[in-house]
Amino acid sequence: MHPRNSCLPVVRRALPRMLLILAGLCAGASGVSRARDLPTPVGGSVVVPLDHQAPDGRVAAIRYELGAPFDAAKPTVFVIADAQQFYVHAGATPELQASLFGDGFNVVGIPGRGSNSVVIRATRGTDGRTDWRVAWRVFNSAQWVEDIEAVRRHLLGERGQVSLYGRSGGAFLVHQYLAVHGDKVRRAWTQAPLNPVIVAGLGLRTDHFWEEIGDDDPDLQALLRQALARAPGERARWMRILQRQNFFVPLSRRDEERARLIRAMAAGDAATLEAAGKAYQVDAVDRMLASPQGVAITVRLYEFGDAVVARPRDDGIHPGEETFRDQVRPLLALREQGLITPPTFDLERLHRVDAEVMVLAGRHDHTADYRALIALSACYPHGRLFIADDNHVFEAMNRQGHATRLLRAFLAGGADSAAYRSAEADAEALRWRE
Structure with missing residues (x-):
C-alpha cells in the first residue's frame, strides 16, 4: 500500500x-x-x-x-x-x-x-x-x-x-x-x-494549561517554575510530557494527573517522569519527527499553529505552544525570513x-x-x-x-x-x- x-x-x-x-x-x-x-x-x-x-x-x-x-x-x-x-x-x-x-x-x-x-x-x-x-x-x-x-x-x-x-x-x-x-x-x-x-481571528488560544493549573492549585505554578529553573536541560522534554498528557488522561483525572507530574518535576522524581514519557509516547513522537515521514508531519503541524503562536503571549508556561515552536522551528525560521507564505483559509x-x-x-x-x-x-x-x-x-x-x-x-x-x-x-x- x-x-x-x-x-x-x-x-x-x-x-x-x-x-x-x-x-x-x-x-x-x-x-x-x-x-x-x-x-x-x-x-x-x-x-x-x-x-x-x-x-x-x-x-x-x-x-x-x-x-x-x-x-x-x-x-x-x-x-x-x-x-x-x-x-x-x-x-x-x-x-x-x-x-x-x-x-x-x-x-x-x-x-x-x-x-x-x-x-x-x-x-x-x-x-x-x-x-x-x-x-x-x-x-x-x-x-x-x-x-x-x-x-x-x-x-x-x-x-x-x-x-x-x-x-x-x-x-x-x-x-x-x-x-x-x-x-x-x-x-x-x-x-x-x-x-x-x-x-x-477571534483572538483565542487553545493552550489554557497555565490558567488551569493556577485555578486547580495556585501552588502548582510556582512549583513548576522552580522545577524548570533547577533543571533547564529537561525543559523541552517536560513540556512535551505535559502537552502529550492531554491525549491520554480522561478529563475527570486531568487536574490530578497534571499535579502529580508537576510535583514529580519539583521533587526530581526521574522514575515517575520516565514512566510518563513512555506512557505518553514522547520518545516515539521524537523518533517519528526524525523519520522520513517527519518532514510532512512538520509542515502540517506548522499549518496548525502559525497564525496563533506568532502572536505575543504572557509570561506563563504553555506546554502546547512551546512544544509546537520546537517542532516546527525550520518553517518558523523561513517565515521570519519571508521565504514562505503563511497558510491561508478562505x-x-x-x-x-x-x-x-x-x-x-x-x-x-x-x-x-x-x-x-x-x-x-x-x-x-x-x-x-x-x-x-x-x-x-x-x-x-x-x-x-x-x-x-x-x-x-x-x-x-x-x-x-x-x-x-x-x-x-x-x-x-x-x-x-x-
Whole structure:
C-alpha cells in the first residue's frame, strides 16, 4: 500500500496499539465490536503532480484503499487523514469500514503523500538534508486537497459526489477541501476540526494549561517554575510530557494527573517522569519527527499553529505552544525570513457550500477550541453542531457508543433524518450546556 520506505515496517508494527502517534486521536469506535474475517484490502493509485501548481513537472502515485469491493449503488465516503495521522494506513480500511461505517457505504481510505517515498525524496537537497522550502511547497495542504480531488475524479467521475469523514487535523483538511471543492461533497462529518484561522481571528488560544493549573492549585505554578529553573536541560522534554498528557488522561483525572507530574518535576522524581514519557509516547513522537515521514508531519503541524503562536503571549508556561515552536522551528525560521507564505483559509467560500456539514466539538478540547467550532459551523448554510461535554478524543462519547451512532445516521440520511434525531436524543446527556 505504501511506496517503498525503510521505516514503514516499524510504523506499521506500532499502529495496532495506537491510532495516531502525534495528535493522540485515539477516539475509536467504542461500543462497536471488533470486526472479524475482514476482507483483503483492495485499491489502486492515481498519478498526481508533486506540485499541483506545476502540473507538467514530476509526478507521484497516490494510493487509496477500499474497505470492501466497490458498489456503484452505494454512497461513497472518503476517510481523510493528514500528515500527522496514521489511522489510514495499509490494510486499515476494511476495519475502519466495519467499526465506524458499516456496510452501507463504499469506504475509501487515502493515506496521502506524507509517506510517499517519491515525494519525500524530492524534499532532499544535494547534501541529503531536507530543503524546507521544497518541503513546504510539496507538503502544504493545497497539495493534499488536490490529491483528494484526483482520487474523487478517478473513482466517481467529474460530477460524482462524495461524503467525507475526518477528525482533528484530518477534519481541518476536510474543511480545506470543502473551501475549494465543496460542490463535490454531499455530506461531511468533522470531529474536533482544528481551525487556526478562526482561532486567530477571534483572538483565542487553545493552550489554557497555565490558567488551569493556577485555578486547580495556585501552588502548582510556582512549583513548576522552580522545577524548570533547577533543571533547564529537561525543559523541552517536560513540556512535551505535559502537552502529550492531554491525549491520554480522561478529563475527570486531568487536574490530578497534571499535579502529580508537576510535583514529580519539583521533587526530581526521574522514575515517575520516565514512566510518563513512555506512557505518553514522547520518545516515539521524537523518533517519528526524525523519520522520513517527519518532514510532512512538520509542515502540517506548522499549518496548525502559525497564525496563533506568532502572536505575543504572557509570561506563563504553555506546554502546547512551546512544544509546537520546537517542532516546527525550520518553517518558523523561513517565515521570519519571508521565504514562505503563511497558510491561508478562505472562510468566505464556505458560505457557498451546499453540502450538509457536521461539526462535533468537545467543550474541554485543548486543541480545537469549541468557540471557534461554533463559528466554523455557522459558516455553512447547512452546518450542524454538537458540543459534547468531553475532550479532544471524545473519551465519553466513544465509550458510550454515541459518536459512531451519530456518524452513521448523519452520513446515511443527514441531520434531519429520524435515525439521526434518535441518535442525538440518546447522546443528549453528554451535550454540553453553558
